[in-house]
Amino acid sequence: MTSLNSIINRIKQEGNWSLFVDRDGVVNKRIVDDYVKHIDDFSFIKGVENAFSIFATYFHPIILVTNQQGIGKGLMTEDQLNTIHNYMSAKIGEQGGKINGIYYCGDLANSGSNNRKPEIGMALKAKKDFPTINFSRSLMLGDSYSDMQFGKKAGMTTIFINTDNHQNLNYASIDYVCASLESFAHQLSQS
Numbered sequence: 001m002t003s004l005n006s007i008i009n010r011i012k013q014e015g016n017w018s019l020f021v022d023r024d025g026v027v028n029k030r031i032v033d034d035y036v037k038h039i040d041d042f043s044f045i046k047g048v049e050n051a052f053s054i055f056a057t058y059f060h061p062i063i064l065v066t067n068q069q070g071i072g073k074g075l076m077t078e079d080q081l082n083t084i085h086n087y088m089s090a091k092i093g094e095q096g097g098k099i100n101g102i103y104y105c106g107d108l109a110n111s112g113s114n115n116r117k118p119e120i121g122m123a124l125k126a127k128k129d130f131p132t133i134n135f136s137r138s139l140m141l142g143d144s145y146s147d148m149q150f151g152k153k154a155g156m157t158t159i160f161i162n163t164d165n166h167q168n169l170n171y172a173s174i175d176y177v178c179a180s181l182e183s184f185a186h187q188l189s190q191s
């Protein structure tokens, strides 16, 4: 595992870093065995809106990448998902943060889709839309092993957001472990 200081030093010294962020379990509370289908189901994890205002100082673009197979299962529509994302973006905007691009994959887990994490279709789409993205100067934050694999396959630095307090996270795909987005943002702004 790398040290957090070395990651933060690179971000600050090199500049022009991009940020990729998973949604469920990182930005909002994950609903076990179900999907966030309505704004009422969407609950920010503590400190997230403020974390994005800090991220805006250090990263551009900031990209959300989320698997949402509830769409493929017919449990929710793309319109419903877009409504939730508009709400999320507005709340983050109120605190001075910004998400520049939102990419979701509604395909089923067993579909073999290239867009579903850990495959990197969403990263490649983002790079097409934001050509300044350089994966060697990109950071992926996520609370699943598939997020870390996604980041590594694309060539990014990865930080595991340990929402569920997993132990023994000694995986080659994980560069560092932080407790929350709030904790990472705090250390980024303090160091």
Ligand SMILES: [Mg+2]
Pocket (backbone or CB within 6 Å): 022, 023, 024, 025, 026, 142, 143, 144
């Ligand atoms: Mg997640």
